[in-house]
Amino acid sequence: MLEVGAPSRSSATTSAVLTKRQGDASEAELIQRVLSGQEEAFRQLVRPYEYAVFMAAQAILKNEADAEDAAQDAVLKTFTNLAKFRGDSKFSTWLIRIATNEALMKLRKQRHQRLHDSLDEPRKDDDGDYIPRDFADWREIPSEALQKKELRQALSRALAALTPKHREVFVLRDVQHFTIEETAQLLGIRKSAVKTRLLRARLQMRDALAPGMDGSWSTGRREYKPVRPW
């Protein structure tokens, strides 16, 4: 159970954080303000990472409402534990780790509740080699592609179709730009596992998005369908 109290930390520790992360001076300053009781500074501190917090939770939970709930828990926990932030990592990494943990905890609870969850069924090994399903040419990103609602929807669909363990790695590395090492630390897995999952996720996303006469993002199909079957 979380205790909500004014976070506190000795000024010496705070100074150490300030010195260590000079590049994030304003961030360290905000942390210090929150710790000294100016709670309103907390939103300013978290605001740049709201997208990242939500995406980290959604990558694990898939469901938007659950992700939002976990993200809210993460924000609360971050505030409560701010005094424990030692500045050894970036604040953003620490925050995302909390969001990731909250989402994982929620996922575990859900699995526990559903005794016959399909996750308990024997799982096929999906860390094996992934073979690209088509070889459609996709040399250029269409200009203003992201302005197209269809493409944004196709991106979301393709992301949702990844398995949780591939999605979380893909989101942390490619959407949120954590390094391979940071991603491994955040998820508590080996770097080699991050690389393997990232490969599959990227190839699967490519298969889903490569445009063409029969491309999934132009037809709205949910399932992967080879653009040019061989």
Place this chain on the structure above:
Amino acid sequence: MEISCEEVWREISNYLEDEISAELHTRMEEHFKGCKHCSAVLDGSRNVVRLVSSAGAFELPAGLSDRLYQKLDRKLSERSESQKKE
């Protein structure tokens, strides 16, 4: 030494990350020159990374920014209420 398409696919993500040896990098580049399938897979994978990196690639639920602080605000106001009572 010639590298197969299967080996290229296995390493294509590491190639994008520049997490392969110089020797393998050279072999893969040679392969891409002569294999349009693998070049297409490489270009597509690179495009995926670029697309999802772009701002606005994924939309956040409307009003999320405010709702994100709901639980914190509730706890803070409960604490404030209990302090007033004391």
